[in-house]
Amino acid sequence: MAHNNIVNSLDIQNKKLDHKSLIPTPNGFVFKFIKKDNDFVYTFIKGEFLKKVGLSPACIVGKTLHELSREDKANEKYHFYETAWNGSIINYEENVNGFHYLALLIPVMADSQVIEVTGTAIETTEHQKSALKIQELEKLSFGVAKQWLSHGYSGKH
Structure with missing residues (x-):
């Protein structure tokens, strides 16, 4: 996995994102997560890429990063998620079931605190x-x- 720390803070106050408009169809997906009990929990995911890799939103939403990934992959991805949770925009590359994607994580902030992170991914x-x-x-x-x-x-x- 590779990453780039692009920007150090994004403050989106009281704005709702229309996730449907963000999905890079047909070869991408969008997702959101929050931090809970020192792990990251997926709260939303949608996109055609999921079908391609044999996954569905129902098997992801509500699960933690460590429940969905092997220990080594979860620990590596945890670094990227933590960086985003700390307020930085960051990207990383991942491989799922033989399919590669590039994801961009954007922290959503309210009152100078991250309340969730939104990810947008495209197949590579x-x-x-x-x-x-x-x-x-x-x-x-x-x-x-x-x-x-x-x-x-x-x-x-």
Whole structure:
């Protein structure tokens, strides 16, 4: 997972977000969470991406980060969620059931305190596949060049 700390505070006072307008359909989802008992609880999630990875809002809403993820993944994601809960906008990359996405977490504040965090995510699976193909091609090219050099081929005629 990678992340970038983009901005250090966003204060949205008394504004309701229309989550339907935020869903990057058909390859994304939006979600919200709060912090409760030192863990993060999902309070909302919606988007076509969920169907693609075999999940539904009913199996996520009301659950904690640690209930839904393996321990190592939950601990890694906890860092990003905690950063957002502390008032920073942050993004991270994740892989669910072989599908990749990039998520942006935005803290929602009232009276200078974070009351919830809203996340917007978009699928990046095809981008990841392209990046892997480029890496494979580079490795193959390097291997061919190494073989040529070991056999004395200099490229000069």
